[in-house]
Amino acid sequence: MIKDEDNSRVDKNEIGKRLIASSQKVNQEDINKIADKTNEIFQKLGGDSFQKLVGDIRLLISLLQDYRRKNYEEIPWSSIAAVIVALLYVLNPLDIIPDIIPGIGLLDDAAMIGVCLTMINADFQRYREWKENQTSTS
Numbered sequence: 001m002i003k004d005e006d007n008s009r010v011d012k013n014e015i016g017k018r019l020i021a022s023s024q025k026v027n028q029e030d031i032n033k034i035a036d037k038t039n040e041i042f043q044k045l046g047g048d049s050f051q052k053l054v055g056d057i058r059l060l061i062s063l064l065q066d067y068r069r070k071n072y073e074e075i076p077w078s079s080i081a082a083v084i085v086a087l088l089y090v091l092n093p094l095d096i097i098p099d100i101i102p103g104i105g106l107l108d109d110a111a112m113i114g115v116c117l118t119m120i121n122a123d124f125q126r127y128r129e130w131k132e133n134q135t136s137t138s
Contacts, residue, residue: 015108015112019112019115026084030084033088034064035065041061041087041090053110053113057087059124059131060083060116061087062131064087066131072131074126075123075126079119082116083120086112089108
């Protein structure tokens with residue numbers, strides 16, 4: 001469980017359950033929603049405390065873009081669906097902890113991305129390596 005200075009709690013198990021349940025409902029159109037809202041995601045998580053997370057989110061979005069363009073398809077749909085759900089969750093201002101609450105409103109968003117990264121870790125690392133190879137051979 002994540003705990004902040006206001007003693008608010010974000011239950012990672014609850015977030016994980018939501019991620020799994022929601023990922024079974026996503027479709028190809030949801031990738032387009034993420035692509036259209038990329039800037040909004042980065043604006044929301046632009047603070048210094050989320051810098052590493054923003055780097056991971058950039059790579060998650062790159063993964064979705066490469067998947068959508070059929071440049072990278074070596075990943076199961078369940079991992080793509082988990083990424084979509086996590087990023088759509090970040091976009092939703094009315095989630096477990098509403099984003100308008102200063103200081104703690106983004107904790108659940110960060111937790112959702114963290115749970116997603118944990119769930120797809122092996123697939124994410126393979127994509128990271130593939131992406132690095134693409135960049136170095138260009």
